[in-house]
Amino acid sequence: SYLQAERDLRGYDAKLHWIHATAHAADLLAALASSPQLTQKESAGILSAVSTRLATAPDVFTQGEQDRLAAAMLAVVRRPExxxxxxxxxxxAMQSEDRDVWTATTPQQLARYQNHSYLYRPCSHVWRLSLTCRT
Incomplete structure (x- = not known):
């Protein structure tokens, strides 16, 4: 997917201003996830794309990308199927991986931990709310 293939993860550049490819891709995924035409397989693809982006980002997202990635995931979570x-x-699995980061940390592992942590907060909050609403 585009999100997985994008290598320019800058949010803001002093000369170019907003680049924000990850955030814009996440916005598109959130819009697609809201479509009634989206299939279950495509929904799973959105979750996979976000998960892979988090796992492969070499740096910590600092320009709100994690919130927009979370919004894309939560748009999938809210789907009836x-x-x-x-x-x-x-x-x-993400929580388990994050606990293990403290034993042998590299800069890339720490970036992954931070990106997970920033994404997990809004996801877990809405996830708990959705479980409450379903019961």
């Missing part, structure tokens, strides 16, 4: 068990597995 959403598979909650798979999302819970992903969150659990």
């Amino acid at each position: 959403f598979e909650a068990a798979k999302f819970e597995q992903w969150l659990t």
Whole structure:
């Protein structure tokens, strides 16, 4: 996907101003996730793209990208055909990976931890709310 292939992860550049490719791609994914035409496979692809972007970003996102990535994920979570068990597995795996970062940290692992952490906060809040609303 474009989000996975994009290598220019700058948010703001003093000369070029806003570049923000990750945030703009996340906005597009959120809009697509809101479409009734989106298939379950395509919804899963959105979650996979966001997850891969987080796992491969060499730096910490600092310009609000994580909030917009979270919005794309949450647009998928709110879909009626959403598979909650798979999302819970992903969150659990992410938390486990983040706990392990403190034993042998490289700059890339620390960036991944920070990006996970910043994305996890809004995701977990809305996830808990969605579970409450479903019961």
